[in-house]
Amino acid sequence: MSKTGLSRLHIEGRWFLDEHGRRVILRGVNLGGDCKVPYPDGGTNFPSDFANHREASFIGRPFPIGEAGEHFSRLRAWGFNCLRLLTTWEAVEHRGPRDYDVAYLDYFAELCRLAGDYGFYVFVDFHQDVWSRMTGGDGAPCWLFEKVGIDYRRLAESGCAHVMQHLYDYARGGRQEDRYPTMSWVQNERRPANGIMWTLFFAGRDFAPGLTIDGVNVQDYMLEHYLGAQREIARRIRDLPNVIGFDSLNEPVPGWIGQSLTYRHLGPSDTNPDRAMPGLAWSPLDGLLVSHGVTRSIPVLEFDPTAKPNPVVHKQDRTINPERISIWTSGQSDPFQDAGAWRLNDDGSFDVLRDDFFQRVGDRKVNFIEDYMGPFFARVAENIRQINPDWILFAELDPLSGFLGPGFPAETPPNSVNAGHWYDVVLAVTKMFSPNFSLDVLTGEIATASEQIQARYERELGKMAGMSETVNGGAPTLIGEFGIHFDLNGAGAYRAFHAGDRSDAPWTAHIIALDLMYNALDTLLINSTQWNYTASNSNDLAIGDGWNQEDLSIFSRDQQTDPADINSGGRALAGFVRPYARATQGIARTMKFDRISGTFEFMFECDPSAARSTEIFVPRIQYPRGCVIEVSGGNGTAELDLDDQRAIVKVEHPGEVRVVIRRKPWTP
Structure with a gap:
């Protein structure tokens, strides 16, 4: 037990266990x-x-x-x-x-x-x-772009990334579906900046063997x-x-690991049986061309709940990078071109040299x-x-x-x-x-x-x-x-x-x-x-x-x-904010809360060898007038501490135990 009162946790099978042998359910929040x-x-x-x-x-x-x-x-x-x-x-x-x-x-x-x-x-x-x-999005420091040979200042204006600060009209405010659609940041995963950086992060040795930074x-x-x-x-x-x-x-x-260089995923196919998701249907080649300042027309997929059997359909195309802006610093080519995936010619044409470039390493399918x-x-x-x-x-x-x-x-x-x-x-x-x-x-x-x-x-x-x-x-x-x-x-x-x-x-x-x-x-x-x-x-x-x-x-x-x-x-x-069993003296079997009635039911198989009793969170928000607790099995009893919003269920014998918590009825 730590000086903060928290019992240290360890893993046993599917459960977290504390130092007292109780199985703990973690209910938390991202901060x-x-x-x-x-x-x-x-x-x-x-x-x-x-x-x-x-x-x-x-x-x-x-x-x-x-x-x-x-x-x-x-x-x-x-x-x-x-x-x-x-x-x-x-x-x-x-x-x-x-x-x-x-x-x-x-x-x-x-x-x-x-x-x-x-x-x-x-x-x-x-x-x-x-x-x-x-x-x-968020995450990596900006100086990594410099190390790779990318000018971060060109990412948004080239269409290689979809950035709110570049698109949003701050004087206008509110939602702007015409400029920065709801939750559209997600689609950045398919855009070139993400394709390039994630592929390098996870698989640079395989797909960019010639790109070294400080000798590695x-x-x-x-x-x-x-x-x-x-x-x-x-x-x-x-x-x-x-x-x-x-x-x-x-x-x-x-990133692009496992993808065909030229394939655009418009729906389930022999190449990719998964359903398509809304947004731009980029191929890696589209992304690489756009990154070098080549204008591309990319299919746009949209939700259509009336479409059967696939509610995501191709209805239009979108022109990307009409200003022909390259994200690469002067004299820099992309590392995948250097590794033999494709070639951009001086006249703006291109050649696909290995369509399976991101799919195979030697004889191995990745x-x-x-x-x-x-x-x-x-x-x-x-x-x-x-x-x-x-x-x-x-x-x-x-x-x-x-x-x-x-x-x-x-x-x-x-x-x-x-x-x-x-x-x-x-x-x-x-x-x-x-x-x-x-x-x-x-x-x-x-x-x-x-x-x-x-x-x-x-x-x-x-x-x-x-x-x-x-x-x-x-x-x-x-x-x-x-x-x-x-x-x-x-x-x-x-x-x-x-x-x-x-x-x-x-x-x-x-x-x-x-x-x-x-x-x-x-x-x-x-x-x-x-x-x-x-x-x-x-x-x-x-x-x-x-x-x-x-x-x-x-x-x-x-x-x-x-x-x-x-x-x-x-x-x-x-x-x-609802009741749950924080720590169980044994193995939890079922847990259920009915928000309308306020009834909480918890069943567990008691193990009296666990050194401490079962603890259940009992929130005042759900039980403003207090509650009634019933314990059946194992000669069990419950102690309620509404100030600390918890019930302690003490059980003497092994076997199945059922705990029911109900709201106290209103009385005039």
Whole structure:
């Protein structure tokens, strides 16, 4: 037991176990969405050309140290026991190679320590989305482009990256579907800047053998600097007992690894049987040509729920890079051309030399998960465990792998967790939700009732949990991200709040969506960290979480009408502040909460050899008048502590135990 009162955790099969032998369910939150951008004015709601990238500071993300008590107290009151704490490679090494931001490292370490004081387990997430801020996301430091021979100032204007700061009309504000469409940053994964950088990061030795930086291959150079930034964080928090491990890397993508040079994925085919996703259908060749200033016409895929059997269809093309801007510095050719994939001729024509260039290395057909993610997981695990041998690796694959992928690589290290992400794809992309109509973009199936939506959530999350069986014969599942936009359905809830409505009514859709997600998590008895808590969140449609108009924060200052009320500023609390079994004296079998009636049911197989009793979170939000607890089996009893929002279930004998918690009826 640590001095903070937290019991150290370890892995046993699919469970986290504490020092007392209890099986622990981690229910946490990502902290926080604005950690992707510098403090205080680095959000995408501010215009920027990124010229000050070396001077950027992330001290103050997710909040200044002086505010930590307020935010940690609120998250504890909402029942969370775990934080996926965000940092970025850029935050640590933005000034230049191995020029680490020591003041930021000290700040981050203090944040981890304080989290332990408030009872939170922490695992560190080196976050990225679509490579970097300069390519429309976050993550890697800008100076890496210089090392590769790319002028970052040309990425957006050439069409090689889709960047809010380049496209958005800040004087106009609000949503701008004509200039910067909702959630369009996701499509950067297919654009050339991401294709180039991710391919070099994971497979530079295979596909760019001639590109060296400071005497080493580009892949080795990039990886060693990423691991070096990770080590700088690790060294400062190695002795904190509440820090349980590191995420491998948020939502890694394969770049062009495994793709045909000329293939455009417009729908299921013999080349690629997977369904296509909305957005530009780039081939790697399209991307390479555009990167050299060649104008290309690219197919655009769109949602069409009436189209059968595939609701994603090709309806138009888009002209990319009409100004013929090259992103390569003077005299620089791309490393794949140098390696013999293709040739750009002096007259602007081109030759495809190896259509399978990104698909084969010698006689070997490449497999991204086995050939590249497996060795990457091994390197990250080795890196962090040189600092603390007990740390858990929270392993993430490509975000689509949970829906489409076969499983984790054979080389996944011991003491690893399946930390994949899951979202309701259509809700996430469209910012629309109705319990009476929900489209599954991967199958075309339409749900017309909340029960059907929940069943789909259970199937999808169950498939992800099933992937954990491929991690060393069985490992815990922790859904590292899931959640909803709070500006759903045209941000009607914000308008109602601004007009004075403080009831739950404007948030009904949000509450139902979250309730269905947590119901599925309960059914499957899996761990999770919801995306996200942003201390600086604003109800302004240009701002949200401060990054690309995402707005998934469960808290907003704009809704904090009473700073003395710990719940003030919370959004749709009834959807996610709910009872769950934090630690079980035995093996959990079933867990279910009915939000409408307030009835919580938990069944477990008791193991009296576990040194401490079962603990259940009992939130006042769900039980404002108190509750009644029934325990049957094992000669069990329950002690309720509503001040600490928990019930302790003490059981004397082995066997099945059933716990039911009900709201106390209202009495006049």
